[in-house]
Structures are given as structure tokens and as C-alpha cells.
Amino acid sequence: MPPARPLSLVTGASAGIGAAFARALAARGHDLVLTARRRERLDALAAELQQQYGCTATVLAADLADPAAPSALCAELDRRGLAVDWLINNAGYGVPGSFTANDWRTHADSLQVLLTAPVELAWRLLPGMRERGYGRIVNVASLAGHVPGTAGHTLYAPAKAFLIKFxxxxxxxxxxxxxxxxxxxxxxxxxxxxxxxxTRALMNKLPGFMWQSANAVVSEGIAAVERGAAVHVTGRVNRTIKRVFKLMPDRLAFRLSARQGRRYRQAD
Structure with missing residues (x-):
């Protein structure tokens, strides 16, 4: 049985899907720990949620590109006596341009945020969830993890594919x-x-039916993790794209992905 007021840790909570998760979980009666780099945004969101839903919203600003950040974050949770029931591993970003167009530090930071931090947070928080007999972990991956890789944003899709298998x-x-x-x-x-x-100008070329709101994504995500789905692709359009690529011969899928990628990737 879940606790009366579950505690949810949301990474990348300052905007987008992370902020939408925070709002949706507060509406469900959760208390929150919000983390991201931009403390002023977190403070504003925490005040909004506490006023609207009467929850407790704790702000712990952190940069997950710092390898020490996950352990420091969990140490602070322990110090405050906060036991996390829901972990929303949402923090992430893409690095535009080709692989060699960016320096290694840029790639290393992105891999730390996309891969190492969510894995470490799960490793540190999962034992407590198991001991209490209840927990939920949502790793925000991407449709990109289900289709062939493309040129540009070279590490993003592989990182998301890793999160799916993980x-x-x-x-x-x-x-x-x-x-x-x-x-x-x-x-x-x-x-x-x-x-x-x-890449906003390039993305604006996409037809409207390809897009979802962050609230719609979060609604599907909460329902999926509650019913025990290991992987959930949001939206009928995205699920159709996944099925089509799965049915294609590998060579054809790769060629199609490469062609589409050239239309919506930023050049060096």
C-alpha cells in the first residue's frame, strides 16, 4: 500500500515535463522534492504547489552534470529524514551538431545527466523502496530510443535506448x-x-499532430507506471511510428531515419 502522502523526487523540475510531473503528483496528494539548476524557478513552482495543493515542496537545487550531485542529493534527503517513494528521472537535454563538433567535456556532461545520474539515483533510492514494499520509478526516455540513430544529437538516442533497457x-x-x-x-x-x-525554428516545420503537451505525456506516464508497464510510448502517432519502424527491414528503417533526421537536425 502506498503511504498516505507519498514523497516524489522530480529531477529537471524547473520546466517542461518535469514541472508537469510536479504539478500532476501534487494534485494526487504527493509531497515533493524538486531539483534542477535554476533555483528561482524551483522556488516559484514550490510556492505555487504549496498554495494550490497544500503539499510540502522541498527545493534542492543541483546540477546533475556534476558527478558528485546524486550522492550529495541523497545525503541531504537522508539528513532531512525524507524517504522517496516516487523517483522521476526527467532531467536531460540534447547536444546539437555532430559528434566531433563538440568538445569532450560537453559530451561527458550530457552523459552524466542522461545516463549516470538517473542510474545512480535509482541505485541509491531503490533499496529503501523495496524495504518499504512500495515505490515508483519513471525514467523519461524517448521515442528516439526505439528508432535508428541519426546524425546530430549523436548521443541522445543511444542514451534513451539505454534507459529503456535499464x-x-x-x-x-x-x-x-x-x-x-x-x-x-x-x-x-x-x-x-x-x-x-x-532547433526551435526547425521543429516548427513539423505538423501539429506530431506534438503532445507535457501534461498529456505526464498523464500517460503516471498511468503506465501505476499499472506496471515497463515501457510506454506516449500518443497514438508515436506508437504507430514505433510499430512501423519495427516492421521495416533494418536497412530501410535506417535510410528513412537518416533522411528524416537531415530535415530536422541543426548543421554544425
Whole structure:
């Protein structure tokens, strides 16, 4: 049985899908720990949620590109006596341009945020969930993890594919302990993601039916992890795209993905 007021840790909570998760979970009666780099945004969101829903919203600003951040974050949770019931591994971003167009530090930081931080947070928080017999982990992956890789944003899709496999493995290890793990795989979502990567003008060329709101993505994600789905692709359009690519011969799928990628990737 879940606690009367579950505590949810949301990474990348300052905007987009992370902020939408925070709002949706507060509306469900959760208390929150919000983390991201931009403390002023977190403070504003925490005040909004506390006033609207009467929850407790704790702000712990952190940069998950720092390898020490996950352990420091969990140490602070322990110091405050906060036991996390829901972990929303949402923090992430893409690095535009080709692989060699960026320096190694840029790639290393992105891999730390996309891969190492979510895995470490799960490793540190999962034992407590199992001991209490209840927990939920949502690893925000992407439709990109289900289709062939493209030129540009070279590490993003591989990182998301890793999160999908990681979530499947954790599901098999954890479900008998009352812990559900889900890789949530949205497609194009209205958020700051493409503004940060400088590809907004290119993305605006996509037809409207390709896009989902962050609230819609989050609604599907919460329902999926609650029912025990190890992987969930959001939206009928995205699920259709996944099925089509799965049915194609590998060579054809690769060629199609490469052609589409050239239309919507930023040149060096």
C-alpha cells in the first residue's frame, strides 16, 4: 500500500515535463522534492504547489552534470529524514551538431545527466523502496530510443535506448518488491527542449499532430507506471511510428531515419 502522502523526487523540475510531473503528483496528494539548476524557478513552482495543493515542496537545487550531485542529493534527503517513494528521472537535454563538433567535456556532461545520474539515483533510492514494499520509478526516455540513430544529437538516442533497457531490467528485479519501473517514451513535446538546443525554428516545420503537451505525456506516464508497464510510448502517432519502424527491414528503417533526421537536425 502506498503511504498516505507519498514523497516524489522530480529531477529537471524547473520546466517542461518535469514541472508537469510536479504539478500532476501534487494534485494526487504527493509531497515533493524538486531539483534542477535554476533555483528561482524551483522556488516559484514550490510556492505555487504549496498554495494550490497544500503539499510540502522541498527545493534542492543541483546540477546533475556534476558527478558528485546524486550522492550529495541523497545525503541531504537522508539528513532531512525524507524517504522517496516516487523517483522521476526527467532531467536531460540534447547536444546539437555532430559528434566531433563538440568538445569532450560537453559530451561527458550530457552523459552524466542522461545516463549516470538517473542510474545512480535509482541505485541509491531503490533499496529503501523495496524495504518499504512500495515505490515508483519513471525514467523519461524517448521515442528516439526505439528508432535508428541519426546524425546530430549523436548521443541522445543511444542514451534513451539505454534507459529503456535499464528500466526493463529493473522492472524484472523490482516488481515482486512492490516497486514499478517505467521507461516513459514521448515524442515531440511542447517544452523548452528545442529552445535550449537552438532547433526551435526547425521543429516548427513539423505538423501539429506530431506534438503532445507535457501534461498529456505526464498523464500517460503516471498511468503506465501505476499499472506496471515497463515501457510506454506516449500518443497514438508515436506508437504507430514505433510499430512501423519495427516492421521495416533494418536497412530501410535506417535510410528513412537518416533522411528524416537531415530535415530536422541543426548543421554544425
Amino acid at each position: 528500466s526493463q531490467g529493473l522492472t524484472l528485479e523490482s516488481r515482486e518488491h512492490g516497486v514499478h519501473v517505467c521507461a516513459l517514451c514521448p515524442g515531440f513535446t511542447y517544452s523548452e527542449f528545442h529552445d535550449v538546443t537552438g
